[in-house]
Amino acid sequence: MKQSTLNPDIVFIRDVIRSGGDSVKKCYQCATCSVVCNNSPDENPFPRKEMIWTQWGLKDRLVNDPDIWLCHQCDDCSVYCPREAKPMEVLAALRKMTIAHHAVPGFFAKMFKSAGYLPILFGIPVVFLLFVLFVSGHLNIPDGEVLYSKMFSHMAINISFTAMFFLACGMAFIGGKNFWNGMKADFGEPKGETSFIGACIKVSKQIMLHSKFKECDANKSRFTSHLLVFWGFIGLLVVTALAVVSIVLYHYYPLPQTNLIKILGNVSAIAFFVGLTIMMLNRLSSKTSQSRGTFFDWVFLLDLYGVVLTGIAVEYLRVFNGGAIAYIMYFIHLVFVFFLLVYFPYSKFIHFAYRFLAMVYAVMTGREVVRT
Amino acid sequence: MDKKLGIYLCSGCHIGECLDMQALEKAALGECKAAVCKKHEFLCGREGLELINNDIKSEGVNTVVIGACSPRVNFDLFRFGDQVILERVNLREHVAWCHKPNDEDTQMLAEDYLRMGAIKAVKINFPEPYIAEGLTSKILIIGGGVSGLTSAFSAASLGTEVVLVEKQAELGGWVKNMHRQYPKAPPHAALEPTGLPELIDQVKKNSKITVYTSSTIEKISGEPGRFEITIKKADGTAVEKAASIIVATGWKPYDAKKLEHLSFGKHPNIITNVMMEEMVSSGRGIKTADGQRPKRIAFIQCAGSRDPNHLPYCSSVCCNVSLKQAMYCREQDPDSLVFVFYKDLRTPGHHEDFYRHAQNDAGTFLTKCEITNIDVKGNTLVVNAADTLLGKEISVEADLVVLATGMVPTALDEKVLHLAYRKGDELPQLKYGFTDSHFICFPYETERTGIYASGCARAPLDTDAARSDGTGAAMKAIQCADLISRGMATLPRFGDNTYPEMYMQRCTDCKRCTEECPFGAYDETAKGTPLPNPARCRRCGICMGSCPERIISFKNYNIEILSSMIKNFSVPDEFEEKPRILAFMCENDAYPAMDMAGLRHIEYNPHVRIIPVRCIGSVNNVLIADALSGGVDGILLIGCKHGDDYQCHFIRGSELIGKREGNLQETLQRLALEPERIKAVQLSINEYDRLPKLFSEYVEEITEMGFNPFKGM
Amino acid sequence: MNIKKGEFVVVGGGISGIAAAVEIAEFGNKVTLIEKEASLGGRVSKMSLYFPKLCPPYCGLEIYFKRIRSNPNIQIMTLSEVANISGTPGNFTVTVRQSPRYVNAKCTGCNDCVSACPVERPSDFDYSLSKTKAVYLPHELSFPYRYVIDDKTCPGAECGKCILACKYDAIDLGMKAESVELKADAVIVATGWKPYDAQKLTNLNYGKMSNLITNVMMERLAAPNGPTKGEILRPSDNKKVERVAFVQCAGSRDENHLPYCSAVCCTASLKQVSYVKEFNKEAQVSVFYIDLRVMGRNEDFLTKIKQHDGLKFVKGKVARITEDPDTKDVWVEAEDILSGAKHRERFDMAVLATGIEPSLSGEKTCLGEQDKYGFFGSGKDGIFHIGCCHTPSDVSACVKLANGAVLKAMQCVGGRA
Known part of the structure; x- marks a missing residue:
């Protein structure tokens, strides 16, 4: 499976170092990490081998390595690491590198690496939205009672966003498929008893319950915050979908505050907001540079935050008839939403897909650790 | 000197409850012929000591035998100055504490020891130190690294005068080709200058030091205190005298030509760590054979070292050196890739900090592995490794492979000392050309008195360890x-001022003394007669044990004394059904072990009589024959472990017992x-x-065999 | 010869300090050797054998003690610590605080006090694997050969049984601490090391199971004068060991504990492998390591030990040790890196190769400047540091530094250096 002539990719190493894996070269291969990790399988355990592959810049092995996705960041490995090599943080960096590697087109992934590309990243949705407004003939701020459909017609927004989103999904699919094929090529065709569908169901359950997260002893507040964000996001996604359905089928929008969907939306938003806030605070109070996060982490986190905050603002500006400000806010909200939904194959967002695939692969190859 | 013997018996520490002190006193005054005998229940107390001191002062007692505890304790209390002969009889640890109290056999043991101690004290003479004519205090140092x-x-x-002899035209040894040394002080990160130019400068400026460069030793004769040294210079010879010698002849790199399995010689871009160091220190920079800067450099650790076919030992420095040289490469070209292939990365102690830093x-890549081979494919060198991380x-x-070759001591295959010693012209080597003896406890010692090994010769x-080695060796030499x-x-009988004296009229020139002396103390005259060099002697008495004519003796340790001791313990006749075993015992190891058995109150067979000796090798066959013909049933020779990991303080004393066994068995056959x-x-x-088991099993074996037929004859 | 004689103080009566004191005294100098414990000998006296020769430390110590016995220039102060050093090279004043021994110079070593003493204490000599009475002789080769009373366990005058038992009036429970001032041309510091506290290695659960011991305890188990008389029996049930794990770098080379390498533990564990194999030829032994650091000619020793059957070297640091509650066996976990699989194995007993920590690590001391790990530099200005308080070293390296320090110290006579 592994090429035997090794060709260290020093650019890759420097990338990992810049992406938060700055401690990787300190590892002296004692394998404490592999033993203390509750998610590491008995055969070819991680993250010891990932550490030396990274030290040696073996990019090809690492970008297809399912094991780096089995880590749920409990940090036991870093706590016990005798060399302060912080395997957890190296794996986190490697995951970013993997996303960037498999993303199609690669250009977008590159833009998520540093703040320098931020104007372009935000410029694209602005131009896109202005273009939609121009095409639909609403390139002005409507008068009277605030009704966002006066600016962006439901049709315009649904068609354009849905189209872009499906395009993004297509890109994500290609990336995910590359990853899946890469895993199979480098680490072997799954031969286990579990089928792909079976594994998917199993992993979905695990993800919904965050059961792998829970196995990490060290990091309880991460479990809570991630769970809140996860379910908050799912809730918002469902609400959005229902809203779209209600508009398309029943032209029934905006919904009254007492509507069940609306309530679900608000609860989800609160859960999402609380979870995100805990995450941010955790990062800000963290002592190490990696757990404080890189641009890649923060841009995703802040975008989520932006979506929630502008979303809430948009809602209340409508209720309290905020006039021009409401429309501007709505525009900004849509920019954040675009950022989230269209860029997802290149942002940290896509981690759910890679992790899902890697966990499925692990279940199918018997590398999943069942704790007794 | 007229001896007046005083015997002082202590009944404290349960000695009195175990032994019949009256009977002991009787023996002291009777068979032991003591002029005075006193008993006390607390002899080491103020009153007890006064008792003895008064007798010395007012009664003229000048030979004191103390029947109390082991001579290894209370040594500071029973100290009566160098005008009094002192002998301690160990009634406590060797008798009262490990034998049945108030038993006939125990009492017999105590009385025997008292008689043996008394006769020994009577026979001991005051030493007259050996101080030869023409002594110097100068020190010779061979090797200017x-x-x-x-x-x-x-x-x-x-303030000591020093003669320094260096083979090369310039001082400095291998370190002078060294660009930088790996860090020796916190934080162990940046490479350091070697400090060699300053050291050379200090040496050259010092008026006490005479430096001979481009010079080697032609001949060393004489003995410590007055070695005669002939130095071969580029332009003739020089003669110097020295009291002691430091061998600091250092090392050379292992011959890389022998490393065929690592393809040395197959391509000019396969070089050694020494070649790498020279390349950097010359200022040429790190280049391949065609003058290019290498992009990928591989370091192969243990190139020869830790390899049974080459150097079975670890050369200790190569891991740190390769990490240092990896830093050279990376500093020269930040885009270069450096690989280090090691078996175990060995950076002990504080050097771990350097490893962490390096x-x-x-661009530095490390892995544990076993090197399979190095393939040469045009200008590409392929390192193949197995069992990697x-x-x-x-x-x-x-495109450049650096073999971390190890260190070979210069003295492995080069003559450096040219000693005019009958026993060989170089220092005996322990292993692989390294010269030392008792390297754990006494690291500078060699098997030649007054010649110390320092630095990579041992x-x-x-460099840091070589410097501190140099300081310590200088102390030993002075x-x-x-x-x-x-x-x-000198070691291990520091301060002993006796020396072997020979009654040459009876010497038969058999040369056993010459051959058996582990320290090469004996040369021989043109006629082949042994020629002692007493200052080379460590006073072990092995020569005394070797001499069939019994002509070698020390003032306070000789065959006559030992023989008298043998004659002075009881040998029960066959009707008493009590065997008698004589155990000669090394005073450095076995004797303290006996004390510890006493301390632990471990009971053992009372039919064994012990005579402590300087070294088991000093026991002359004559003594054994005497004892056997005197009716002793068996002889134990209890010495130190010998072999590769010998413990004998005189290197081969205990081993010689086996070698002399042929002669011994002849004696037995005769009897x-x-x-x-x-x-x-x-x-x-x-x-x-x-x-206890040793004694009881031997007594049993002898009893089964039957008593010595010479008994009572 | 014309070398100026002086007065010196050596702090620490382990192998380094003894070597320094003896060598310097043999030039005719006066020297006072200060030892914190009740006897000279330090850590080495508690070792069963030295590597690589497998010879007993008592052998070399006895030669040194013999040299002390024959040299009235050496003064020994036990139970003593240096409280202050003032002055300059050639003219130091060293203030020594001596704790009471409660046994005076009249002690003959008859042991009657021990028979009378009603209280017991864990033996520090045996690392608590055995007990002594409150009055005790430190060990068989104690130097000075004199008993001592542990005032932490001794009930004092209200008991007084030892006073009645002693025929020589050697017990003095009213003895007080004393301060003594010594003059010195130079001071040699050899305060040595202590084993790293294994309880700090939380993932290894030391202290929570009886069959997980440290390397220094293993030395006592193997020693003929140890708690098991040299039989290697596991503590929980005195069973003869059949499966033993050696866990290297227990604390050493670890940023969370001792970031440096303790330099001797690899070779020491090889030596302890030989103890186990000597005691039970059939025993199965595994050594878990990161790098086997067996330096110089000690490599021969590694080669020799490797010839044993039933001996396995596993490249991988042990990261978890747990106890089987029923059998009291220990489970040891590591990744066997060269085979690329986790390795979980059951043993009768596991031995932690705990590292060398400087004795005065974390303490304020007047004896010199310490680096971030608590080690002294090699010394300057008339105060020289040698042995394991300077850097982790084996015996040979300690003695060598001691010899060098003697020369440097003698340079200070008359205030020259």
Whole structure:
């Protein structure tokens, strides 16, 4: 499976170092990490081998390595690491590198690496939205009672966003498929008893319950915050979908505050907001540079935050008839939403897909650790 | 000197409850012929000591025998000055504490020991130290590398005159080709200058130091305190005298031509770490054979070292050196890739900090492995390795391969001392060309008195360790000169001012003394007669044990004394049904073990009589024959462990017992006795728990065999 | 010879300090050797054998003690610590605080006090694997050969049984601490090391199971004068060991504990492998390591030990040790890196190769400047540091530094250096 002539990719190493894996070269291969990790399988355990592959810049092995996705960041490995090599943080960096590697087109992934590309990243949705407004003939701020459909017609927004989103999904699919094929090529065709569908169901359950997260002893507040964000996001996604359905089928929008969907939306938003806030605070109070996060982490986190905050603002500006400000806010909200939904194959967002695939692969190859 | 013997018996520490003190006193005044005998229940107390001191002062007692505890305790209390002969009879640890109280056999043991101690005291003479004519205090240092230079400078700083002989035209040894050294002080990160130019400067400026460069030793004769040294210079010879010698002849790199399995010689871009160091220190920079800067450099650790086919030992410095050289490469070209292939990364102690620092670099790649081979494919060198941290088998392409070759002591195959010693012209080597003896406890010692090994001549060391080695060796050399000037022995019998005297009229020129002396103390005259060099002697008495004519003796230790002791213990006749075993015992290890058995109140057979000896090798066959013909049923020779990991303080004393066994068995045959009547035993100082079994089994064996037919004759 | 004689103080009566004191005294100098414990000998006296020769430390110590016995220039102060050093090279004043021994110079070593003493204490010599009475002789080769009373366990005058038992009036429970001032031309510091506290290695659960011991305890188990008389029996049930794990770098080379390498533990564990194999030829032994650091000619020793059957070297640091509650066996976990699989194995007993920590690590001391790990530099200005308080070293390296320090110290006579 592994090429035997090794060709260290020093650019890759420097990338990992810049992406938060700055401690990787300190590892002296004692394998404490592999033993203390509750998610590491008995055969070819991680993250010891990932550490030396990274030290040696073996990019090809690492970008297809399912094991780096089995880590749920409990940090036991870093706590016990005798060399302060912080395997957890190296794996986190490697995951970013993997996303960037498999993303199609690669250009977008590159833009998520540093703040320098931020104007372009935000410029694209602005131009896109202005273009939609121009095409639909609403390139002005409507008068009277605030009704966002006066600016962006439901049709315009649904068609354009849905189209872009499906395009993004297509890109994500290609990336995910590359990853899946890469895993199979480098680490072997799954031969286990579990089928792909079976594994998917199993992993979905695990993800919904965050059961792998829970196995990490060290990091309880991460479990809570991630769970809140996860379910908050799912809730918002469902609400959005229902809203779209209600508009398309029943032209029934905006919904009254007492509507069940609306309530679900608000609860989800609160859960999402609380979870995100805990995450941010955790990062800000963290002592190490990696757990404080890189641009890649923060841009995703802040975008989520932006979506929630502008979303809430948009809602209340409508209720309290905020006039021009409401429309501007709505525009900004849509920019954040675009950022989230269209860029997802290149942002940290896509981690759910890679992790899902890697966990499925692990279940199918018997590398999943069942704790007794 | 007229001896007036005083015997003082202590009944304290339960001795009195175990032994009939009256009977002992009777023996003292009777058979022991003591002029005075006093008993006390607390002899080491103020009153007890006064008792003895008063007798010395007012009664003229000048020979004191103390029947109390072991001579290894209360040594500071029973100290009566150098005008009084003192002998301690160990009634406590060797008798009262380990034998049945108020028993006939126990009492017999105590009385025997008292008689043996008394006769020994009577026979001892005051030593007259050996101080030869024409002593110097100068020190000769062979080798002007970092270790030798440090020795020279350190010794001179104490006012000692030093002669430094260096083979090369310039001082500095291998370190002068060294660009930088790996860090030796916190934070162990940046490479350091070697400090060699400053050291050379200090040595050259010091008026106490005479430096001979481009010079080697032609001949060394004489003995510590007055070695005669002939130095071969580029333009003739010089003659110097020295009291002691430091051998700091250092190392050379292992011959890389022998490393065919690592393809040395197959491509000019496969070089050694020494070649790499020279390339950097010359200022040429790191280049391949065609003058290019290499992009990929591979370091192969243990190139020759840790390899049974080459150097079975670890050269200790190569891991740190390769990390250092990896830093050279990375500094020269930040885009270069450096690989280090090691078996185990060995950076002990604080050097771990250096490892941590050196490895924390994007372009440095390390793995444990076993090197399979190095393939030469045009200008590409392919390092193939197995059992790596990255998988079973890997290959790495490189354009420069550096073999971390190890250190070989210069003295392995080069003559450096040219000693005019009958026993050989170089220092005996322990292993692989390294010269030392008792390297754990006494690291500078060699098997030649007054000649100390320092630096890489004795072990693979880095510059820092070589410097500190040089300081320590200088101390030993000066101390030796000092002791010799006072007529005293060096290790391990520090301060002993006796020496072997020979009654040459009876010498048959058999040369056993010459051959058996582990320290080469005996040369021989043109006629072949042994020629002693007493200052080379360590006072072990092995020559005394070797001499069939019994002509070698020390003032306070000789065959007559030992023989009298043998004659002075009881040998029960056959009707008493009590065997008698004589155990000669090494006083350094077995004797303290006996004390510890006593301390633990371990009971053992009372039919054994012990005579402590300087070294088991000093026991002359004549003594054994005497004892056997006197009716002793069996002889135990309890010495130290010998072999590769010998414990004998005189290197081969205990081993010689086996070598002399042929002669011994002849003696037994002559007496028509069973060979089992003599038994050699190796015992470590901590094996006191073995003693009871050892004694009882031997007594049983002898009893089964039957008593010595010479009994009562 | 014409070398100026002086007065010196050596702090620490382990092998380094003893070597320094003896060598310097043999030049005719006066020297006072200060030892914190009740006897000289330090850590080495508690070792069963030295590597690589497998010879007993008592052998070399006895030669040194013999040299002390024959040299009235050496003064020994036990139970003593240095409280202050003032002055300059050639003219130091060293203030020594001596704790009471409660046994005076009249002690003959008859042992009657021990028979009378009613209280017991864990033996520090045996690392608590055995007990002594409150009055005790430190060990068989104690130097000075004199008993001592542990005032932490001794009930004092209200008991007084030892006073009645002693025929020589050697017990003095009213003895007080004393301060003594010594003059010195130079001071040699050899305060040595202590084993790293294994309880700090939380993932290894030391202290929570009886069959997980440290390397220094293993030395006592193997020693003929140890708690098991040299039989290697596991503590929980005194069973003869059949499966033993050696866990290297227990604390050493670890940023969370001792970031440096303790330099001797690899070779020491090889030596302890030989103890186990000597005691039970059939025993199965595994050594878990990161790098086997067996330096110089000690490599021969590694080669020799490797010839044993039933001996396995596993490249991988042990990261978890747990106890089987029923059998009291220990489970040891590591990744066997060269085979690329986790390795979980059951043993009768596991031995932690705990590292060398400087004795005065974390303490304020007047004896010199310490680096971030608590080690002294090599010394300057008339105060020289040698042995394991300077850097982790084996015996040979300690003695060598001691010899060098003697020369440097003698340079200070008359205030020259």
